[in-house]
Amino acid sequence: MKQHVDSREIYKTARNLLKERGVELKDIAEIVYEMQSPYESGLKLEKCLGSVEAVLEKREMQHALLVGIELDKLAEKGLLSEPLQSIVADDESLFGVDETIAIGAVFGYGSIAVTTYGHLDKAKIGIIKQLDSKAGSAVHTFLDDLVASIAANASSRLAHHIRDEAEEEEHKRMLVADVHDEGRS
Amino acid sequence: MKQHVDSREIYKTARNLLKERGVELKDIAEIVYEMQSPYESGLKLEKCLGSVEAVLEKREMQHALLVGIELDKLAEKGLLSEPLQSIVADDESLFGVDETIAIGAVFGYGSIAVTTYGHLDKAKIGIIKQLDSKAGSAVHTFLDDLVASIAANASSRLAHHIRDEAEEEEHKRMLVADVHDEGRS
Amino acid sequence: MKQHVDSREIYKTARNLLKERGVELKDIAEIVYEMQSPYESGLKLEKCLGSVEAVLEKREMQHALLVGIELDKLAEKGLLSEPLQSIVADDESLFGVDETIAIGAVFGYGSIAVTTYGHLDKAKIGIIKQLDSKAGSAVHTFLDDLVASIAANASSRLAHHIRDEAEEEEHKRMLVADVHDEGRS
Amino acid sequence: MKQHVDSREIYKTARNLLKERGVELKDIAEIVYEMQSPYESGLKLEKCLGSVEAVLEKREMQHALLVGIELDKLAEKGLLSEPLQSIVADDESLFGVDETIAIGAVFGYGSIAVTTYGHLDKAKIGIIKQLDSKAGSAVHTFLDDLVASIAANASSRLAHHIRDEAEEEEHKRMLVADVHDEGRS
Numbered sequence: 001m002k003q004h005v006d007s008r009e010i011y012k013t014a015r016n017l018l019k020e021r022g023v024e025l026k027d028i029a030e031i032v033y034e035m036q037s038p039y040e041s042g043l044k045l046e047k048c049l050g051s052v053e054a055v056l057e058k059r060e061m062q063h064a065l066l067v068g069i070e071l072d073k074l075a076e077k078g079l080l081s082e083p084l085q086s087i088v089a090d091d092e093s094l095f096g097v098d099e100t101i102a103i104g105a106v107f108g109y110g111s112i113a114v115t116t117y118g119h120l121d122k123a124k125i126g127i128i129k130q131l132d133s134k135a136g137s138a139v140h141t142f143l144d145d146l147v148a149s150i151a152a153n154a155s156s157r158l159a160h161h162i163r164d165e166a167e168e169e170e171h172k173r174m175l176v177a178d179v180h181d182e183g184r185s
Numbered sequence: 186m187k188q189h190v191d192s193r194e195i196y197k198t199a200r201n202l203l204k205e206r207g208v209e210l211k212d213i214a215e216i217v218y219e220m221q222s223p224y225e226s227g228l229k230l231e232k233c234l235g236s237v238e239a240v241l242e243k244r245e246m247q248h249a250l251l252v253g254i255e256l257d258k259l260a261e262k263g264l265l266s267e268p269l270q271s272i273v274a275d276d277e278s279l280f281g282v283d284e285t286i287a288i289g290a291v292f293g294y295g296s297i298a299v300t301t302y303g304h305l306d307k308a309k310i311g312i313i314k315q316l317d318s319k320a321g322s323a324v325h326t327f328l329d330d331l332v333a334s335i336a337a338n339a340s341s342r343l344a345h346h347i348r349d350e351a352e353e354e355e356h357k358r359m360l361v362a363d364v365h366d367e368g369r370s
Numbered sequence: 371m372k373q374h375v376d377s378r379e380i381y382k383t384a385r386n387l388l389k390e391r392g393v394e395l396k397d398i399a400e401i402v403y404e405m406q407s408p409y410e411s412g413l414k415l416e417k418c419l420g421s422v423e424a425v426l427e428k429r430e431m432q433h434a435l436l437v438g439i440e441l442d443k444l445a446e447k448g449l450l451s452e453p454l455q456s457i458v459a460d461d462e463s464l465f466g467v468d469e470t471i472a473i474g475a476v477f478g479y480g481s482i483a484v485t486t487y488g489h490l491d492k493a494k495i496g497i498i499k500q501l502d503s504k505a506g507s508a509v510h511t512f513l514d515d516l517v518a519s520i521a522a523n524a525s526s527r528l529a530h531h532i533r534d535e536a537e538e539e540e541h542k543r544m545l546v547a548d549v550h551d552e553g554r555s
Numbered sequence: 556m557k558q559h560v561d562s563r564e565i566y567k568t569a570r571n572l573l574k575e576r577g578v579e580l581k582d583i584a585e586i587v588y589e590m591q592s593p594y595e596s597g598l599k600l601e602k603c604l605g606s607v608e609a610v611l612e613k614r615e616m617q618h619a620l621l622v623g624i625e626l627d628k629l630a631e632k633g634l635l636s637e638p639l640q641s642i643v644a645d646d647e648s649l650f651g652v653d654e655t656i657a658i659g660a661v662f663g664y665g666s667i668a669v670t671t672y673g674h675l676d677k678a679k680i681g682i683i684k685q686l687d688s689k690a691g692s693a694v695h696t697f698l699d700d701l702v703a704s705i706a707a708n709a710s711s712r713l714a715h716h717i718r719d720e721a722e723e724e725e726h727k728r729m730l731v732a733d734v735h736d737e738g739r740s
Contacts, residue, residue, distance in 0.1 A: 005638040005647065007537055013638060059530065060480050060651055066639045067626070067652045073636075074629075081628075083560040083568060084621045092560065094348055096296035096615055097622045100659030101652060103299055107477030110430050111281035114288055118303010160429065163279055167377055190453040190462065192722055198453060244715065245466055245665050251454045252467045256437070258451075259444075266443075268375040268383060269436045277375065281430055282437045285474030286467060292662030295615050345614065352562055464718055466666035473669055481651035484658055488673010533649055 007059065014062040017069045021143055027127035028052045031151040034125055035116060036158050043158075051154035051161075055109075061150065064105040068098065068142030076139040091141040102145035106152050113156035120148035192244065199247040202254045206328055212312035213237045216336040219310055220301060221343050228343075236339035236346075240294075246335065249290040253283065253327030261324040276326040287330035291337050298341035305333040377429065384432040387439045391513055397497035398422045401521040404495055405486060406528050413528075421524035421531075425479075431520065434475040438468065438512030446509040461511040472515035476522050483526035490518035562614065569617040572624045576698055582682035583607045586706040589680060590671060591713050598713075606709035606716075610664075616705065619660040623653065623697030631694040646696040657700035661707050668711035675703035 018025070032048035055061055074080050075088040087095050099121065106117045124132050124144075128151075131144040203210070217233035240246055259265050260273040272280050284306065291302045309317050309329075313336075316329040388395070402418035425431055444450050445458040457465050469491065476487045494502050494514075498521075501514040573580070587603035610616055629635050630643040642650050654676065661672045679687050679699070683706075686699040 004533070004537075005641050005645075006540075007533075008541075009638050010642075059649060060655075063642070063650055063652050064655070066642070070636060070639055071622070071626075079634075081625060083564050084625055086560050087565075087618070087621070090560075094297070094345065094614060095618055097618050097656060097659070099296035099300060100615075100619070101655055103296060104481065104652070104655030104659065108480060110478060111284035111288060111474065112279070114299070115284060115303040115306040118300040119307035121300040122304035160279065163374070163377075167374075170376070171378075189718070189722075190456050190460075191725070192718075193726075194453050195457075244464060245470075248457070248465055248467050249470070251457070252441070255451060255454055256441075264449075266440060268379050269440055271375050272380075272433070272436070275375075279429060280433055282433050282471060282474070285430075285434070286470055289467070289470030289474065289666065293665060295663060296659065348559070349562075352559075355561070356563075464667070464715065469666035469670060473666060481654035481658060482649070484669070485654060485673040485676040488670040489677035491670040492674040492678075530649065 007062075010059070010062045010066065011057065014065040015056060017065055021069060021072070021140070023127060023131070023143070023147055025049060025052050025056075028147060028151050028154065031120065031126050031128065031147075032154045032158065035120075035151070035155040036162075039159065040162050048154065048158065051158045052150060054157060055150055055153040058105075058108060058153075060108055061105045061153070064101050064149070065146055068101055068146045072139045072142050075141065076137060088141050089139055091139075095141075098142045098145045101142065102149035105146070106149045109153040109156040110160075112159055113152045116155050117148055117152035120151055121145065192247075195244070195247045195251065196242065199250040200241060202250055206254060206257070206325070208312060208316070208328070208332055210234060210237050210241075213332060213336050213339065216305065216311050216313065216332075217339045217343065220305075220336070220340040221347075224344065225347050233339065233343065236343045237335060239342060240335055240338040243290075243293060243338075245293055246290050246338070249286050249334070250331055253286055253331050257324045257327050260326065261322060273326050274324055276324075280326070283327045283330045286327065287334035290331070291334045294338040294341040295345075297344055298337045301340050302333055302337035305336055306330065377432075380429070380432045380436065381427065384435040385426060387435055391439060391442070391510070393497060393501070393513070393517055395419060395422050395426075398517060398521050398524065401490065401496050401498065401517075402524045402528065405490075405521070405525040406532075409529065410532050418524065418528065421528045422520060425520055425523040425527060428475075428478060428523075430478055431475050431523070434471050434519065435516055438471055438516045442509045442512050445511065446507060458511050459509055461509075465511075468512045468515045471512065472519035475516070475519045479523040479526040480530075482529055483522045486525050487518055487522035490521055491515065562617075565614070565617045565621065566612065569620040570611060572620055576624060576627070576695070578682060578686070578698070578702055580604060580607050580611075583702060583706050583709065586675065586681050586683065586702075587709045587713065590675075590706070590710040591717075594714065595717050603709065603713065606713045607705060610705055610708040610712060613660075613663060613708075615663055616660050616708070619656050619704070620701055623656055623701045627694045627697050630696065631692060643696050644694055646694075650696075653697045653700045656697065657704035660701070661704045664708040664711040665715075667714055668707045671710050672703055672707035675706055676700065 026049060029045055029049040029052050032051060033043065033045050036048065037043045071080070071088060075085060078085060078089075080088060086092075103114065103117060106113045120128060128144050128148050131140040131147065211230075211234060214230055214234040214237050217236060218228065218230050221233065222228045256265070256273060260270060263270060263274075265273060271277075288299065288302060291298045305313060313329050313332050316325040316332065396415075396419060399415055399419040399422050402421060403413065403415050406418065407413045441450070441458060445455060448455060448459075450458060456462075473484065473487060476483045490498060498514050498517050501510040501517065581600075581604060584600055584604040584607050587606060588598065588600050591603065592598045626635070626643060630640060633640060633644075635643060641647075658669065658672060661668045675683060683699050683703050686695040686702065
């Protein structure tokens, strides 16, 4: 049987690549916080960070990071063939493969994730803005979209979990009320 | 052979449904204008309207409008089964089929259309905002997303056309220069 | 705060609707078995059934079922407006909203799920074939695509789990080997 | 203003890359023929070839080809970083970025194109099969999916055009009949 690349190695590489390219998970968690705090009073940054970490455990997200950041780095070193080299190095406005890869990784968290991604791609909050307005010769054509994708996924994941928790609370309350009622009768 | 529904009838119905539900093509063109005018100096509203009309000629868009508006109207009359009736009538925040249908119609215009859709879905500009903050018993759960979808498609279409025109100009200029050069030699 | 429809109710309704429309979970599990057994020797139908059940716990899948089956039933009773009524009742070949909704629910399980869905949509295995070649006045325009979507998701989920399990085994073996080595030294 | 890469150059490079990697447009046209001939009696291979050529004129398709084939070639030369190098060189079964890029280019032609793509990805007809069962050290991890994507788009495009033509015929017939009727009255 063919030897598979161990998924722990892929996971570790994806996280290291983010760090190497100047993106801390806390930076992404802050975007998630900004997106979700209007919907959940008392939301903590830690919870957002936990959601970002959960998203990074997904294979599709890791693979997208590996491919996208590789292309950014190759373009930075001028190692891609023309005209792809110019397209990626200049972040050509009609080039869409960066977004295609990011959107592909976003589908896994449902339509909320897709719309949140679209919003982040336009609004360019926090670290996404910094990446987009890169200084010097740094190329972040794929990375800024990938970060938006992680943030969108983590936001969508939180939105679903918050609802699940609220419902669980509700179910417990109903159960207590039932027991109470039974005690009375 | 089975009788097909004529596509002119589908087209006419889709346009009439928009009007019936209070959406003028000019309202959508205004969103397109707001999205694209920063990228094209001297952009005219007429050009945006033309792009909206071109988008409405696509089968996928027409079918999406027929299905989405039908569901809105059925919910308005309380004719859907529960719990779907409550979900659609209340525009449940985790319900995503409205967005799925709208996003499905948006894919046809590439990744720029997808991100523009996501942005419009969050920013809720112009008529989209009016539909979303509907008065009384009107249900626009699907319609607001569909309008965002039309606007996103028309914007993406314009972005591509503007580039095509610029290149054509460039090619003509190069041709003239070539002829000029030849004349000289 | 607005009252939300309880997700347990949505889940129960989605499962009941499948049964009501003649689709047993075992029918879907059989498709999953046919798709995955070439890749996992000794795969049991029970495992496929478990994967189908896990897929049905997803909100996006439940919502898709609620909407699609509602439209099928309305078309069956002739209650949709024209020309949508004819389009859905005749399963018009260029109508794509049924597939859009099914594909929307399939994205959650990655690109393997999308391609498996496409394959099932063409190959029409088992219960999908029965639904497609419906007898009499039954309308399954949306249902056949939704069943393909559930089967594709359950197949993709299995493929990922099988890999995860294989890796866990590998990690355990490596651990045992390490302990062994340490014992020796 | 920033200099844009001319789209004619992108188009030419994309076509040359296909040729360089052993894919003739006729090979793709043959897949289209196999997919569409059951639906259109008397379909000619030339018409399929024309549809393939039209698909290749789309920016999204060209960009996808540039990126995908570049990654294949880099992997072939062992120039990607690990673990991406191993993943791409071995066409890892759970790697999905190749399919994400191909699916991204397929959305432009609607849901028929998506399902046809999924089918081709499994059935591996003609040149796709040859690419998939590559000999020696050739890497076609991205290329086989991209060829399936071109073929799926060209098939979907044909399906829509065939319907459009049939309707136009119908409209002409109705017009002639009307004139005839008027002549009589």
